[in-house]
Amino acid sequence: MIRLGVPSKGRLMELTFDWFAARGVTLSRSGSDRDYGGRVEGIDGLQLVLLSAGEIPRELAVGRIELGVTGQDLVRERLVGWRSDLAEIAPLGFGHADLILAVPECWRDCETLDDFASIARDFRAAHGFRLRIATKYHRLVRAWLAEAEVADYQLVDSQGATEGTVANQTAEAIADITSSGETLRANALKIIEHDNPILRSQAVLFANRAAMGAELDRVLTHLGLAAR
Ligand SMILES: Nc1ncnc2c1ncn2[C@@H]1O[C@H](COP(=O)(O)OP(=O)(O)OP(=O)(O)O)[C@@H](O)[C@H]1O
Ligand SMILES: O=P(O)(O)OC[C@H]1O[C@H](OP(=O)(O)OP(=O)(O)O)[C@H](O)[C@@H]1O
Known part of the structure; x- marks a missing residue:
């Protein structure tokens, strides 16, 4: 039996159901x-497990599910060295969003990451504490700022309503994360300009590498996909 983890609510769940339906597999x-049990029709040997999008990376990594749909952001943030445990089987073409750094619109002299770095340096001298960036993406933000050699900041944890x-x-x-910018x-x-967003x-449809084999291949072939 191949266990497939799918976000249990919202747009991601609905668009995932649509993606599988277009390939002859009905998930419901x-x-x-409020019932997190799932049903699968149109293929044998596939079990639907409805989970929080944020938990799917770890459930895949520890092998409690063999396949899972979630955002690349959540996998990269939550699993160090994710490539050794997970394979990206197919981008699904929805859930597009950019992880960005943003500051108040009224900071007129802060447009680029270089501006931000110098404001952060001045901020510390003026206020006696480091400028605070609220986020739930601690690992990705730290890595991106380290690469740009921005050091005078602190992260404050925000798990929702971050803006x-x-x-x-x-x-x-x-x-x-932003998509429409609303x-x-x-x-x-406003978004701080840089070559690329964070x-x-x-x-993406991810698979647990350790689970790859004939049974998983059969499911992927049914979906019109090749294993990676
Ligand atoms: N506005 C958006 N547009 C497109 N994708 C988004 C948007 N907001 C979030 N996402 C994506 O949806 C996925 C799930 O987001 P999020 O972490 O907010 O989950 P959630 O709905 O809060 O679920 P849970 O709290 O149950 O984990 C992430 O991969 C994220 O990139
Ligand atoms: O650019 P936009 O289209 O306005 O989308 C961005 C918003 O969408 C996400 O929030 P979500 O609604 O998933 O809620 P949460 O992050 O507060 O859980 C994200 O955290 C932003 O707040």
């Missing part, structure tokens, strides 16, 4: 919206 919840932390004065800047605009924030992410 077994009962009400609100600046107005709430618990952070000066934020690093979060949440940034509504919170009077990460360009989309939803």
Whole structure:
């Protein structure tokens, strides 16, 4: 039996169900919206496991599911050395979002990452503490800023409503996912310009490398995919 982890709610769940339906596999919840049991029709030997999108990377890595759909951002953030445990089988073409650094729109002299670095240096001297960046993507943000040699900042953890932390004065800047840009605009924030965002992410079908074999190949072939 191949266990497939799918986000248990929202756009990602619905778009994942649509993606499988287009390949002849019907995924559905077994009962009400609150029932996390799943049903699979159109293929034998595939079990649906509805999970939090954020938990799917670890469930794949420890082998409690063999296949899983989640965002590249969550895999890269949550699994150090993810490539040794997981294989990206197929990008799914939805869940596109950029992980970006943003500051208040009113910071007129802060447009680029170089501007940000110098403001962060001055901020520490002026306020006696390091400029705060609210995020749930600690690992990815640290790595990106280290590469750009930006050091005068501190991360404050924010697991949701991150764009609100600046107005709430618990952070000066934020690093979060954006797609339409509406949440940034509504919170009077602007993206810091750089060659690339911290990460360009989309939803991907991942497999646990240790589970790769004939049974997994059969499922992937049914979906019109080749194992990697
Ligand atoms: N506005 C957006 N547009 C497109 N993709 C998004 C957007 N917001 C989040 N995502 C993507 O959806 C995935 C799940 O996001 P998130 O971590 O917010 O999950 P969640 O819905 O809070 O679920 P849970 O809390 O159960 O883990 C991530 O890979 C993220 O990149
Ligand atoms: O650029 P936009 O299209 O406005 O999308 C960006 C928003 O979407 C995500 O939030 P989500 O709704 O998933 O909630 P959460 O992060 O607060 O859990 C993300 O954290 C941003 O807040």
